Amino acid sequence: RMLRSTVTVADLAGSVELRPTDAALSALEEVIYQLSDGKPRQDLWRRSQLTMLLRNALGGNCRTCILGCVSPAASCVPQTLSTLRMVQRARRIQVSIKSVVDSVGGPVDVLQREIQTLKQALPAF
Numbered sequence: 001r002m003l004r005s006t007v008t009v010a011d012l013a014g015s016v017e018l019r020p021t022d023a024a025l026s027a028l029e030e031v032i033y034q035l036s037d038g039k040p041r042q043d044l045w046r047r048s049q050l051t052m053l054l055r056n057a058l059g060g061n062c063r064t065c066i067l068g069c070v071s072p073a074a075s076c077v078p079q080t081l082s083t084l085r086m087v088q089r090a091r092r093i094q095v096s097i098k099s100v101v102d103s104v105g106g107p108v109d110v111l112q113r114e115i116q117t118l119k120q121a122l123p124a125f
Contacts, residue, residue, distance in 0.1 A: 008057040024050040036092035
């Protein structure tokens with residue numbers, strides 16, 4: 001048996017000058033808001049490439065850890081509050097997690113061995 005896992009790391013530090021980043025972060029915030037309410041829409045993930053990439057990390061069969069970096073500077077209060085609100089919403093997302101275990105000797109393993117056997121027999125022709 002083989003346990004399979006995936007790690008997704010995303011640095012969402014956006015810049016004010018980059019308008020596509022602002023749109024992607026807004027779409028991500030909307031996704032997190034809908035998932036935390038428990039009423040996600042079907043077209044939820046299609047709003048940006050960022051939400052498509054983070055689909056499994058947010059709504060899939062996984063454990064998610066979100067780090068919110070904030071600043072104590074008075075000039076950063078709006079960004080800090082926005083970050084804290086988003087992290088608080090993300091904490092409310094509920095998913096059920098099940099282990100994904102591939103059995104060695106299962107159908108995929110048998111087919112891979114058959115492919116190897118056929119590849120070795122190929123030069124004989």
